[in-house]
Every structure is written in C-alpha cells, then in structure tokens.
Amino acid sequence: MDTYEVRQATDATLGWLARRKVRRAQREGRTGLLAFTRIPAGTRSIRYKRYVLIKEGRRCIFAGQPGIQIPRWVDLPPGGHELTFSVSGGGDISFTRHYTLNAGDILIAGCHTTYSIKLFDENRRPNYWYIGILH
Numbered sequence: 001m002d003t004y005e006v007r008q009a010t011d012a013t014l015g016w017l018a019r020r021k022v023r024r025a026q027r028e029g030r031t032g033l034l035a036f037t038r039i040p041a042g043t044r045s046i047r048y049k050r051y052v053l054i055k056e057g058r059r060c061i062f063a064g065q066p067g068i069q070i071p072r073w074v075d076l077p078p079g080g081h082e083l084t085f086s087v088s089g090g091g092d093i094s095f096t097r098h099y100t101l102n103a104g105d106i107l108i109a110g111c112h113t114t115y116s117i118k119l120f121d122e123n124r125r126p127n128y129w130y131i132g133i134l135h
Contacts, residue, residue, distance in 0.1 A: 002093040002127060004085075009108040009132035020069040022106060024135065029104050031078050036071035037064030038112040050089045050113040056081055064111070080104045087113055087127045099133065101132040 011019060018036050026030065030125045052064035061074045061083075078101050086094030099107055110130040 002087060004087070004093050005126040006129045006131055007108060008035060009130040013110060013130040015071065018108075018110070020092045021071055021073055021110070023108075025073060025106055026104075026134070027028070029102055030073075030075065031075040031103055031105055032076045033061065033083075033109060034071055034084065035064070036110040037069050037072065037111070037128040039064060039066045039069060039111070052111045052113065053084075053088065054109060055084045055086070062109075076101060076107070078105070081107075083109075085109065085111070085129060087095045087111060093127060097131070101133070102135070104135070108132050108134065109134055 007013070014022065015036065016061070018034060020033055025034070033054070035054055039050045039052065049066050051126075052062075053060055054062040056076075062072055078098050078100060082096060082098045084094055084096045086092065101107060108131065112128040114125045114127055
C-alpha cells in the first residue's frame with residue numbers, strides 16, 4: 001500500500017533549475033505553479049514505473065515520469081484552486097488540497113517517489129510531497 005507525506009517546500013528541496021525558474025517568475029511577477037519530480041527509474045518492467053500527476057478538476061496540469069525530469073511552470077490565475085496530487089504505478093495514492101493564490105504567488109509542488117523491488121512491499125517508504133506558496 002502506498003502512503004504519502006507532505007513536507008514544506010524549501011530552497012534545499014528544489015534543484016538548481018527549479019530555483020532558476022522560481023527567480024525568473026518572481027522577477028516577471030507571474031502567478032502559477034512550479035512542479036517537479038524525483039522519480040527513481042528502477043529496472044523493473046515498464047508497467048511498474050511511477051507516474052506523478054497534478055490535476056485541477058479534470059484537467060491534468062502536470063505529469064511526471066521516470067527519465068528526464070525537468071521542472072515545469074504552469075500559469076494559474078489568482079484565486080482558489082483545488083488540486084489533486086497523485087502517484088500511480090505499483091500502488092496508487094492521491095489527495096486533494098485547496099490553495100488560494102494572490103497575484104504574484106508561486107505554488108511549489110514537488111514529489112519524490114519511492115521505488116521498491118517488491119511490487120507489493122509492505123515496508124515501502126512514503127512518497128514525499130514538497131508543497132509551499134512563495135509570496
């Protein structure tokens with residue numbers, strides 16, 4: 001069974017490219033989401049690979065998968081946003097949170113997934129989500 005843990009996003013949890021994109025968005029006064037992933041690739045069959053999704057309603061605004069994992073900027077208008085965060089592949093887990101963004105706010109959402117050699121390993125580490133709003 002997959003589990004998750006939400007932690008506060010900090011500069012230490014962002015890679016250099018994500019920090020660069022945050023600084024650029026702050027300079028330009030943009031409002032939106034910066035999403036990133038850290039997904040171990042593993043050596044199992046493709047059907048057991050991990051996928052990270054962030055959805056707003058039915059619209060998928062971010063999808064991450066093993067391989068090249070570049071942080072992605074998504075413009076969001078100021079106001080309320082109900083986002084669903086999920087990790088799939090080898091056990092699915094998802095949760096929904098509501099965030100209110102003001103003009104110039106940046107929502108940081110990153111996920112560090114786990115990978116286990118055993119598909120249904122009961123002692124699997126949780127998927128770590130790093131979420132925070134920069135004003």
